[in-house]
Amino acid sequence: MPKNSFVTCPHCGGETVPKEKVLLDGWTRRGTVLVCAFCGGELPSAESPEATAPAADRKTSALAALLGSEVPEAVKLTASAEERRFCRDCRYYIKHPFLSRCERRQAEVNPMDDCPDFALPDPPAPDATPNH
Incomplete structure (x- = not known):
């Protein structure tokens, strides 16, 4: 020890x-x-x-x-694709350090809001490289 x-x-x-x-x-x-x-x-x-x-x-x-109880087993949370419609995961969400906006509604949003116009973002192109 x-x-x-x-x-x-x-x-x-x-x-x-x-x-x-x-x-x-x-x-x-x-x-x-x-x-x-x-x-x-x-x-x-x-x-x-x-x-x-x-x-x-x-x-x-x-x-x-x-x-005075037993140790509970770990809980795993699962959500269907319909339940994961947050603005932060939406194609129209604009990330900015001071203000989060929805490009489609032209409004300020919270990243954890439910998005009524939710659309998945396009997957990145295989030949795309990040600009540094």
Whole structure:
């Protein structure tokens, strides 16, 4: 486990930096273990699966534990071609840093407006190169 890396303590549940603690038997040193800087609980070794879990998984499972529910599956949003009629995807949309306009209606538009005159833009020509 790299030094100064954050881990989740299995005892207190907080994000902590592991602290090295020397194990002594009288005056004889028996080894070292990593402990939580907050509660002093022993942390799992670097080889254990809970110590190597990605941070996103740990945060999601911590949130699920807090709410008392299971981790939900990722939701995939799909939309048909009829539902994706935004001005920003329209052939007549003019992109400008200060003002977005519709060339067909000659009006100011918001890029996420629904376009009543929606038309797909022409695909770029295969031999077209961008001008730089």
